[in-house]
Amino acid sequence: MLYREAGQFRTSYAQDSQIFPLRQDRVGIAILLIAAVMLPFVANSYWLSAILIPWLVLSLVALGQNILMGYAGQLSLGSAGFMAVGAFACYNLILRIDGIPFVVAVALSGVCAALVGIVFGLPSLRIRGLYLAVATLASQFFIVWALDKFGWFKNYDPAGVITAQPIVMFGHNFATPREKYWVVLAIVAVLALLAKNMARGSVGRGWMAVRDMDVAAEVMGFSLLRTKLQAFAISSFYCGVGGALFAFAYLQTVEPSAFGIDLSFRILFMVIIGGLGTIMGSFLGAGFILLMPIFLNIFFHSAFGKSVDATITSALEQVIFGVMIIMFLIFEPLGLARLWQLTKERLRLWPFKH
Amino acid sequence: MPDFWFFLEVLVGGLLSGTMYALVALGFVLIYKASSVFNFAQGAMVFFAVLSFVGFMELGLPFWAALPVTVGLMILVGMGTERFVLRPLVNQSEDTLLMATIGLAFVIEGVAQLAWGVDVRRLDLGIRDEPINWVMDKTGMLVSQLDVTAALVAGIMVAALALLFSHTKVGRGLRAVADDHAAALSIGIPLKHIWMLVWATAGVVALVAGMLWGARSGVQFALVWVALKALPVLIIGGFTSVPGVILAGLIVGAIEKIGEVFIGPYVGGGIEGWSPYMLAVLFLLIRPEGLFGEKIIRRV
Numbered sequence: 001m002l003y004r005e006a007g008q009f010r011t012s013y014a015q016d017s018q019i020f021p022l023r024q025d026r027v028g029i030a031i032l033l034i035a036a037v038m039l040p041f042v043a044n045s046y047w048l049s050a051i052l053i054p055w056l057v058l059s060l061v062a063l064g065q066n067i068l069m070g071y072a073g074q075l076s077l078g079s080a081g082f083m084a085v086g087a088f089a090c091y092n093l094i095l096r097i098d099g100i101p102f103v104v105a106v107a108l109s110g111v112c113a114a115l116v117g118i119v120f121g122l123p124s125l126r127i128r129g130l131y132l133a134v135a136t137l138a139s140q141f142f143i144v145w146a147l148d149k150f151g152w153f154k155n156y157d158p159a160g161v162i163t164a165q166p167i168v169m170f171g172h173n174f175a176t177p178r179e180k181y182w183v184v185l186a187i188v189a190v191l192a193l194l195a196k197n198m199a200r201g202s203v204g205r206g207w208m209a210v211r212d213m214d215v216a217a218e219v220m221g222f223s224l225l226r227t228k229l230q231a232f233a234i235s236s237f238y239c240g241v242g243g244a245l246f247a248f249a250y251l252q253t254v255e256p257s258a259f260g261i262d263l264s265f266r267i268l269f270m271v272i273i274g275g276l277g278t279i280m281g282s283f284l285g286a287g288f289i290l291l292m293p294i295f296l297n298i299f300f301h302s303a304f305g306k307s308v309d310a311t312i313t314s315a316l317e318q319v320i321f322g323v324m325i326i327m328f329l330i331f332e333p334l335g336l337a338r339l340w341q342l343t344k345e346r347l348r349l350w351p352f353k354h
Numbered sequence: 355m356p357d358f359w360f361f362l363e364v365l366v367g368g369l370l371s372g373t374m375y376a377l378v379a380l381g382f383v384l385i386y387k388a389s390s391v392f393n394f395a396q397g398a399m400v401f402f403a404v405l406s407f408v409g410f411m412e413l414g415l416p417f418w419a420a421l422p423v424t425v426g427l428m429i430l431v432g433m434g435t436e437r438f439v440l441r442p443l444v445n446q447s448e449d450t451l452l453m454a455t456i457g458l459a460f461v462i463e464g465v466a467q468l469a470w471g472v473d474v475r476r477l478d479l480g481i482r483d484e485p486i487n488w489v490m491d492k493t494g495m496l497v498s499q500l501d502v503t504a505a506l507v508a509g510i511m512v513a514a515l516a517l518l519f520s521h522t523k524v525g526r527g528l529r530a531v532a533d534d535h536a537a538a539l540s541i542g543i544p545l546k547h548i549w550m551l552v553w554a555t556a557g558v559v560a561l562v563a564g565m566l567w568g569a570r571s572g573v574q575f576a577l578v579w580v581a582l583k584a585l586p587v588l589i590i591g592g593f594t595s596v597p598g599v600i601l602a603g604l605i606v607g608a609i610e611k612i613g614e615v616f617i618g619p620y621v622g623g624g625i626e627g628w629s630p631y632m633l634a635v636l637f638l639l640i641r642p643e644g645l646f647g648e649k650i651i652r653r654v
Contacts (some may be wrong), residue, residue, distance in 0.1 A: 075449050127638050129448055130392045130593070134585045135638060138631030145628050265456065272453055311472050318464030325457030329450055330442045 003347040019196060036185055040178040048177040049250070051294070055287050056181075056188045057245045062270040062282035063195050064238025069268075070277035071204055072231035073211025074124050078136035079267045081120075081143035082236040083243025084259035085113040088153050090244035091254045094165045095155060101169045106187065106244045113240020114233040116143070121232025125225060128214070140261055148256040162254040164247055180249045187245065191238060196279045198234070207231050208277075269321060273328050275337030284336040293317050364615045365608055370501035372607020373508040374566055378584040379591065379599045380512065381559040386593045387532040388552040390448060391440065394455040397581025398462035399557055403428050404564030408573050409470040428557030431462070436549045463578060475573035504566040511562060512600055515555075519596070524551065532594070586634035592644025601645060606630045 003024050010016045020026045040048060065079045089109035093100055120139035124132050147153050154162055167174040167183060174183050198204050206227045209217035218224050247254045266289055274285020300313050332338055378400060385393040393399075406427055410420040439454055519525040530538040531548050539545050564573075567580055583606070591602030613629045637644075 075452070123635055123638055127642050130452060131589060131638055131642065133452065134589050134631065135635045137582070137585065138628060138635045141628035141631055265460075268453070268456070312468065315464045315467035315472075318460045319468065320464075322457040322460030322462075322464060325460070326439055326454050329446075329454045329457070333446075333450065 003344065003350075005348070019193075019200070033189065036189075037182070040181055045177040048181045051290070053177070053181055053184055054246070054250045055283075055290050056184050057242055057250055058267070058270065058290060059283040059286040060188050060191060060245065061239050061242035061267055062274060062286045063192060063279065064235045064242060065267050066271045066274075066276065066278070066282045067195065067199075067207070067238065068231055068235035069271055070275075070281075071199055071211065072207040072228065072235075074121075074228065074231060075129060075133045076136040076235070077133050077261070077264050077268065078120065078138075078140035078143075079235075079239050080243075080259040080261065080263035081140040082113045082117055082239035083246060083263070084143055084147055084256055085116045085236075086110060086240025086243030087247035087254050087259070088147050088256075089113065089240065090248060091162065091164065092153065092155070102167045102174070102183070102248075103169060103187070106241055106248075109244045110237040110241040113243065114237040117232045117236025117239075118229050121229050121236075124228050124232065137261070140264055144256045144259060154254075164252050164254050167248055184245055184249050187241065191241065192279060192283075195238070199279060203230065269325055271335075272325060273335055275335030276333075278335070278337035280340060281335050281337030284340070288336065289321075292320070296320065361612075364611050367498070367501065368608035368611030369604050370498070370505045370607070371611070372604040373505040373600075374563065374603075375584055375587045375607055376600045376603025377504075377508040377511060377559065377563040377566070378581050379587040379603055380515065380596065381556040381563065382584060382588050383591075383593065383596055383599050384515070384552055384556045384559065388528050389440065389531070389535075389549055391451045391455065392448065392593070393556065394452060395435075395459035395462055396556065396560060396584070397578040398459040398466070399428070399431065399560040400564040400567070400581050401575065401577040402431070402462050402466040403557065403561035404568040404573050404577065405466050405470045405475070407561065407565065408475045408568070412475075424561055425558055428561055429554040432553030432555075432557045433550045436546070436553050440549065441546070459578075463575070467575075472575065475568075500566075500570055504570075507562060507566060511559065512596065515559075516596060524548075528552065583630055586630040588644075589634040590637050590644055592646050595644065595646035598644055598646035606633065609633055 003022075005022055008021075008023055010018075010021065015021070020029060039052065043052065061079060061083060064082075065076065068074050068076050068079075086106075086109045089112035090105050093105040093108055094102070097105075116139075120136065123135040127135060151157075167180060169183075174180055199207075206217070206222050207230075209220065209222055210224065210227050210231075214224060217227070243259065247258070251258060270285035270289045271282065272285070273288050274283070275281025296317055297313060300316075328335060378396065381396045381399070382393055385391055385396070403424060407420055407424040410423050411417065415423065435458060439458055440451070443451060443454055517525075519528060527538070527543045527548050528551075530541075530543055531545060535545065538548075564577060567577055571577075571580075587599060587602045587606050589602075590605060591598030591600070610630055
């Protein structure tokens, strides 16, 4: 009853190509944004720093992975490696350039990650699918190794774990979780909007053409070199920005071991569970993968008390993750985003049957 | 000429550990050939198999009893995988199947740890990881007994599988299924049985590989990462070729060791972790189908 397009006419091209053609969607997004901005006034700092900030950051990374995997169809297992590039680039930029605003440093670290992404995306021109997955695995191992081995990246810090510098912009130090959350929210919102527009524009159509059939796309005039490397670059940019935020706003430390292959897998799972080739899915998937272990923990503690061994819960968590992945692939390959779409379809008719 | 012997020692050590990579990679090839599934869970299966084996021995089963019990268990795992993961996903793209096996890997790793705990176990096969005396006396090279045994076992496994593929009815069925599922099905080859058989065989191969690795470096979670090393072996050898994988295993083993010993010191060591992958990527750029893989032809 509430959610329907009846009576909303599009009378110009500009209206037809709106990002949210439905009034209800626009209102919904506006409410969501306002709610997200106001949230710190309600949520305590545990919620902000342990759940909301990582959720937003990981959504951004999942978005990057989704651009590469869901839109451009290039299977990648190395997203955590690009995150590491972003994190270390940000650390070095702030360290070596005096008074650089945090946002500029983050953007530049995204650019660094994009450059690295282009280099490691080169094999994708010759190989696809499984072979590419292995090639990206190479980048994952190589990047983490290189960041660990060459002291320059860590400013010859002997401890191995570096404390991230404070987030400083326009002479203000964003130190509290609330302020950090706003910084992250602003960056993620802008980049998500950008991704949405790229995905529905000519860039995204190029990616999807390559995903669906690269030979056919090439015949139609898409340059494979350009399209694929573009996807790699933009995806790595998102991962790099995400990595910088992950290290500076969430972990507060910069260390290579935080960006291991486990994280890559978790990001892959976010995209699969959230929904391949959707912007929405990246957010849903990231939330799901992030929150599920927390809920499981709470559940175990309330069910069995404190006696449960941490190794058992983590093993159980692993099993549940694996089962979920398989279930989603079998029953809902398009992920949580598809469920949301189905709900919307239902809503359009509700409360009538047809 | 001590330098020459040292080089040879490193080379032989690399080649021998390469046979073990090849053994792990063999499990991948078996499944890929028969069902075009790239089984990411092979590493988890290696871990699960040998952990169960050690677990059964700890429960008091003697060696000769624990072995068939574990083989039985791995066959069950293989059958379960076929029934609950692959059959519902039949006709999906290779990427989807790969992701499903990543999920499967998580399940198997989790179950293994739930069932047997996370402690590092020791596995004693009665073969010691010590240099063979007469080789050392003759040439001054340190060649481990365990490595040689492992290489022999790997060789026997490969030979047995090659015979199975080429000389038995089952093997013919396997090859038919590998060529074309639909055609094989239409002439009455029982696809489900074949797939179960392949997964069970892969499970047994995983057990053997796991026992050899476990005897050398302890039965622990890190075995999963050892299996990841089999990926570059596969790439170089080609996904569908048994001899290719053997050769690639040797190449990767040798280059990894030689690189670590002779190039590693210049860049701070630890390049073992990624040098096989880089080798594989370079190889892909020149020859995407691997050493003996089938040429990839893409049609619109």
